[in-house]
Amino acid sequence: MVHTLVIADEIASNLQERTLREIAPDLVLSAGDLPWDYLEWVVSTVNCPMVFVPGNHDPEVRSARESRSGLWTEGGMFSDGPRPLGVIHGDQQVVEVAGLRIAGLGGCVRYRPGPHQYTQRQFATRAARLARKARRGGPVDVLLTHAPPFGVGDEEDRPHVGIEALHPLIAKLEPTWHLHGHIHPFGMAKPDRVIGDTVIRNVIPWRVLDITPRTAAIVSKPA
16 A cells, blocks of 8 residues: 545645645646745655646746756756655656656646647547657556546636546546646545546645555455
8 A cells, every 4th residue: 555645726724734744645646836945845744745737827837857867958058857856756657656657748728828738639649659768667557647638627617627538548547546637626535536446536735545555455456
């Protein structure tokens, strides 16, 4: 089991330093739209890895590159690493962290100009690229996105419509969990939803999950 803290969209007044230390997560996942100073504070407090995908209100993530020596460069010049600092940038990537395999897809469906907003057609391209990357390894444990699938936990207003391309992506990856933010609960509990064997959960403002890596289940199967 991987003890996992998932955060998104809202700074929760009940998630203070003492609570973070009591939770003692093995991994933190951020589904976007949280201030980068806050993410950096969380990851430094819990002292464990964090995987991050951006939300539609996040600034553009800089394209700094890490050299073999561990130094960051941008446009041929030395620079700080891309913010938020100290986190693993998971947008359109498949990363293996704390024993879990996590596929990430940030942003929402475009409703106005700005970073991390894409048309449904652009999301189809981005999701297909992510699916190709996922085929190179083992099974995916978590699909981490900012926005939910179209028609599954989204809303009808234009800024909160879901992503159509997540349906075929979930069918291909078959993750145990699909964790997202973007749809604010405003104090009302958002029920889990299910597509196939994947549980879809709105994690705003924070949730704690114990996730069993799918690779562990495969290894434990009798010959």
